[in-house]
Amino acid sequence: MARRRGRPRREEAEQIDRDLLSHALEHFLDKGFEATTVDAIAGSLGISKRTVYKRYGDKEELFKAALRGAIEEWLAPLETLLELESDDFEETLINVARHIVTTLNSPAGVRLIRITNTESYRMPEIGSLLYFRGHQVWSRYLVDLFARKIFADVSPVPDLEDLAGAFLNLLSSPARLIAWGLQADQPDLEEFVRTRVGLFLHGVLPDQTTGPTNP
Template structure:
């Protein structure tokens, strides 16, 4: 208190913008967990609202229906998996083999996170109901990585160290080689040990480069 005047206080009835954003994040996280646990069909707005200590009316004020909430929760999970372009550039070590190894480890590492694992599992289980999930994830999270690899390959092709080939196809094949196996194990709940991941990444990179080198 100063000069007998009590300090002003923010009204307790209306949350700040930061509080509202944090509450929305919590809602989307909770929704994704419950969609994973019960499936889209059995998870309900009432179930999610109860878990959040919200009313259904509050949830419906933010999302018109369950599908909209589901897609928003998946979208937020995808956004958390996006690697900023500047971070991708930092993986370029000048040596193609080492750069591809770094990319492989990064992609696998992202799936090992809680968010990455939840995202992969929800895509696997609900893609039949929401066919656009795969492309939604690829366009935002996967495509920038593929295009970065394309740039690396085009650089080597222009130098004459790699045979001329479709770089987009080659980049897609590389990511499938290095990531698909470990990701299947991770999603199944039996993640490979660090040494096994190292062995898989090294082998995939070497096989890929051997196939792409000029003879």
């Protein structure tokens, strides 16, 4: 006996929602918020506009939901960072930096940065969304890492949030330049990561421990 038509079952409804957010994200990333229409999104899925509006109310709420889902998929869980740690702090920092740079410079990362930069002037909350679900998660992890690995027995402890922010800023410049269209090529990952970690840990001045060199 054929199943009676009516409201979709829970599994079907959840799949429709996943498909809707996925299609919506592609439209928004490809065309931008203003040029994207609910008609086009619904048509690409073969569903009605009414179904879209019933779930998300309006285009702006759909955009935010699609962006939120994309950020959740883009970012690896905290456990991934913890698994990169080793007994050697510099090697740990290189591993973590490599992961962060790879994530930022991925096609998904660049597209998210690009659309957030474009639309956040009108919807500031989407900038906050990317910050709190991305940058701040990494920042909190780094604060904890620095506290455990460097400053456990040091007093006074410097502003660890400031240190974490400085480190993330060193890593994020290529992704921003690519998103802005100012840089076409990806940097050499290993060279970039090791240079930035070395700069963060040792600064730019030569080692002064050996004293001045006579001419």
